[in-house]
Every structure is written in C-alpha cells, then in structure tokens.
Amino acid sequence: xxxxxxxxxxxxxxxxxxxxxxxxxxxxxxxxxxxxxxxxxxxxxxxxxxxxxxxxxxxxxxxxxxxxxxxxxxxxxxxxxxxxxxxxxxxxxxxxxxxxxxxxxxxxx
DNA sequence: GTAATGACGGCTA
DNA sequence: ATAGCCGCCATTA
Numbered sequence: 001x002x003x004x005x006x007x008x009x010x011x012x013x014x015x016x017x018x019x020x021x022x023x024x025x026x027x028x029x030x031x032x033x034x035x036x037x038x039x040x041x042x043x044x045x046x047x048x049x050x051x052x053x054x055x056x057x058x059x060x061x062x063x064x065x066x067x068x069x070x071x072x073x074x075x076x077x078x079x080x081x082x083x084x085x086x087x088x089x090x091x092x093x094x095x096x097x098x099x100x101x102x103x104x105x106x107x108x109x
Numbered sequence: 110g111t112a113a114t115g116a117c118g119g120c121t122a
Numbered sequence: 123a124t125a126g127c128c129g130c131c132a133t134t135a
Contacts, residue, residue, distance in 0.1 A: 026118095041129095042115095043117080062117060063119095068117080
C-alpha cells in the first residue's frame with residue numbers, strides 16, 4: 001500500500017483521531033475541513049482503511065446522525081455499543097441529540 | 110481503458 | 123416542505 005492517497009486519508013485520520021469522546025462528527029464536516037466538501041464519499045472511503053488503526057470510525061456518522069457505516073463493523077451493534085459506551089445515546093442506528101454531540105472540526109478545531 | 114460502486118452531501122424539480 | 127437526481131475522488135471489477 002503506497003502512501004499515495006495518504007495525503008487525503010491522513011487528514012481524515014488526523015481529524016477522526018482528534019474527535020473528543022462522547023462526540024461525533026460527519027463525513028461532510030471532515031471533508032469540508034479538508035477542503036473537499038463535495039467529496040464526503042472519500043472521507044467514508046478513507047474510514048475503510050481506518051480499520052485496524054487508532055481511528056474511532058464509530059464516532060463518524062453521516063450528516064443525519066445515522067450510523068450508516070455500522071454495517072462495516074464487526075458486530076451488528078458494535079458501533080452503537082461503542083457510542084453508547086462513550087455517552088452518546090444511539091437508538092436504531094440514530095444518534096440522539098446529534099446536534100449536541102456533533103463535533104465540527106472547522107469550528108471546534 | 111472503461112464502467113460501476115461507495116461509510117455522503119448538496120442542488121434542482 | 124419533500125422527493126429525486128447529480129456530482130466528487132478514489133478504488134475495484
């Protein structure tokens with residue numbers, strides 16, 4: 001795996017790692033922070049490579065606060081389990097108080 | 110080399 | 123306000 005895309009991926013990982021516990025961010029927020037607001041897909045794709053890294057992908061959800069990527073985790077409710085473990089209330093793959101736990105890198109960072 | 114997909118988001122009808 | 127379509131960048135088939 002050559003670090004060709006590491007530039008883009010690295011940024012995603014960097015932001016994802018900086019996400020505080022009990023907070024969640026959206027792909028679009030990270031993408032926008034990276035300067036690729038229209039490339040939110042890449043952010044999610046980058047998370048694919050985050051598997052096995054120190055990147056809390058479970059803290060990254062879509063703009064609706066829905067755990068769209070929970071299907072990519074090991075278990076069925078592992079992502080939800082992790083979020084609840086951090087204090088994030090999640091019901092039916094839906095983050096409750098999403099705007100409260102929402103962490104915007106462009107503002108907070 | 111071309112086509113389709115993907116952990117999304119924004120725009121248009 | 124709601125629904126549907128298109129676009130982005132990279133990877134894979």
